[in-house]
Amino acid sequence: MTIPLPPGFRIDLDPDVRKLADGLWFGGSPARVLRLTAAGQAAWRVLDAGPVTTAATGVLARRLTDAGLAHPVPPAQDGPPGVTIVVPVRDRAELLARCLAGLGSRHPVLVVDDGSADPAAIAAVAAAHGAKLVCRDVNGGPGAARNTGLEQVSTELVAFVDSDCVPPEDWACLLAAHFADPLLAAIAPRVRALAQDTWSGRYTRAAGCLDLGDRPARVAPGTRMSYVPTAMLVARRSALAAVADGGQVFDPRLRVGEDVDLVWRLHAAGFRVRYAPDVQVGHHEPASWRGLLGRRVRYGVSAAPLALRHPKALAPLVLHFWPALTVGALLARRPLLAAVAFGGSVRSTVRLLRANDVPSDGVVRALATAVHQTWLGCGRHGTQFAAPLLVALLVPGGRRRWGRRAAVASLLLGPPLTAWASKRPKLDPIRYTAAAIADDIAYGAGVWAGCLTSRTAAPVRPAFLRRPLRFDPKGKR
Structure with missing residues (x-):
């Protein structure tokens, strides 16, 4: 039984939520497609205009906030809290x-x-x-x-x-x-x-x-x-x-x-x-850098004990099949394979959406974003846990190895430069990138140290998910 969000709470939709059609929303974390029934749409119209007032609006507010599609805004308190x-x-x-x-x-x-x-x-x-x-x-x-x-x-x-x-x-x-x-x-x-x-x-x-x-x-x-x-x-x-x-x-x-x-x-x-x-x-x-990076090492050491206590809760990298295959092909300089993989991703996603009566507009852009995020995730994962290998692969090894070195450099430099471009900090891109790489390496060193002490590799193993998108059952909302 769902416990409603209490009367007086308002909700704000998450900025990433998209309304695909009347009563059909996409968003949340993990990503899902939510279909509202007629009663659900009526409850949403109340929530869109004001706070929770009934059990129906409270249940919908709870489900939206639990799914990450919306966030609760509490009523003002009377007096200071105890x-x-x-x-x-x-x-x-x-x-x-x-x-x-x-x-x-x-x-x-x-x-x-x-x-x-x-x-x-x-x-x-x-x-x-x-x-x-x-x-x-x-x-x-x-x-x-x-x-x-x-x-x-x-x-x-x-x-x-x-x-x-x-x-x-x-x-x-x-x-x-x-x-x-x-x-x-x-x-x-x-x-x-x-x-x-x-x-x-x-x-x-x-x-x-x-x-x-x-x-x-x-x-x-x-x-x-x-x-x-x-x-x-x-x-x-x-x-x-x-x-x-x-x-x-x-x-x-x-x-x-x-x-x-x-x-x-x-x-x-x-x-x-x-x-x-x-x-x-x-x-x-x-x-100092010594204090900052030392703290990152200590944080990394905690990953192994946490993974042993919560084996399903900690994954350093989550990969979906099609985006991972596309990124792997691009890094291997196999553009034809990458195109086939991306096309397969588009085709399978469109079929999945149509089977659930969901519009397929914007699929190409969404999957391109997924490929980009997978590349960034692989880069950070590689920097944190395999930095010596990446550096070794950057060493010149013949005239025809420039493509390999460019691919490796993209993994090493792509994530920090992307972060710099989005944040525009009061720090030039060269020093920001060097700091971010050192930060990741320090954290990864701590993770490896914890893995050796706890005799587990769980904190460095990527997780592979077959289901990239969740669909709430028809008529449930």
């Missing part, structure tokens, strides 16, 4: 002071000192800002510190805020309003880099790994937004308790990736997790 803020910290007292100053005094704040080398400095900062302090004798990592803080929380909502974050004004009200949805377990804002005006700083502001973009999303494995970090995360305490293992919400064995693990466990339990980029929190970034 939320307790948990701030895990280890040293860096000056960053903690900046964080607590930004949090203000509207909500109770609990600082968890996770074995700082100078606990007196942490205690002084907490006291100066009126925060309660809990000290751990032994450092256990951010997950363990959050678990310790959670034991002291009595409010239904808890906000985990890292000590190197600077929250905006009214963040709590804006994020807590979403919890009018009874299925929502957690929500995260957009994380923007606070970095110096250096090469590494400008790159981080343009392509920081914690910044997940400006589009709202449902967070779930296999979708456009598969995870959110806990740099700042507001959560429902009863939902956290429902997925706790032995009383531990965050797995203390995970020093990195404990936030992704929690999000995926909440999803598996049937809860909703959302990303709300209209709220933006600043995040302190490493000041």
Whole structure:
């Protein structure tokens, strides 16, 4: 049984949604074709003009937001929410002071000192800002510190805020309003880099790994937004308790990736997790390339433990047969085979759409986009996990090898140059490209290190999907 989105919620259609015909939509993540019945179209006309008011409009709103075709807009709250803020910290007292100053005094704040080398400095900062302090004798990592803080929380909502974050004004009200949805377990804002005006700083502001973009999303494995970090995360305490293992919400064995693990466990339990980029929190970034790339290595190490815990949730590259065959033929300099593969993709897709009474306009353009995205994905995958091989293939090997080197260079340079062209950061394309390649190689090195430790190759294996498009059953909506 579908639990409706509650009255008062409005929904905004995702920008990528296309209306193919009356009652026939395309979009979402994963991509699907949605057919609305007459009753569904009537419910949509109500939602298009205003908020959820009936069970029918609530059910449709839920299905649209679950599919990624739309995003919920909660009603305004009356008064400040009841939320307790948990701030895990280890040293860096000056960053903690900046964080607590930004949090203000509207909500109770609990600082968890996770074995700082100078606990007196942490205690002084907490006291100066009126925060309660809990000290751990032994450092256990951010997950363990959050678990310790959670034991002291009595409010239904808890906000985990890292000590190197600077929250905006009214963040709590804006994020807590979403919890009018009874299925929502957690929500995260957009994380923007606070970095110096250096090469590494400008790159981080343009392509920081914690910044997940400006589009709202449902967070779930296999979708456009598969995870959110806990740099700042507001959560429902009863939902956290429902997925706790032995009383531990965050797995203390995970020093990195404990936030992704929690999000995926909440999803598996049937809860909703959302990303709300209209709220933006600043995040302190490493000041040097050594610090920046070292962090990327640490993030990469978490991939193997996560893959073992959630074998169906983590895939570094998802390939569909026809686009993958087209890209492979182009890279092998087999234009005739590439043309045949692309033509086969168009033919099979048109047949699939017509069999489901869906217009086939725009198929060629859509499949060309799929080929382009597959090429970019293969390039990043190769850079992250096979950079030495790509470099070796670039070494001159005879007069007739220029085509091979051009294909390899396209894999190496294509993704960062494409990203640079779309973002137009305050950084020239050469330095941006060099930084992006170093970023990917560092992350890949961490993944390989985790694979060796955990004795698994799952985090580097691409996933192959046979079904590129989903169709909701006729008459279901």
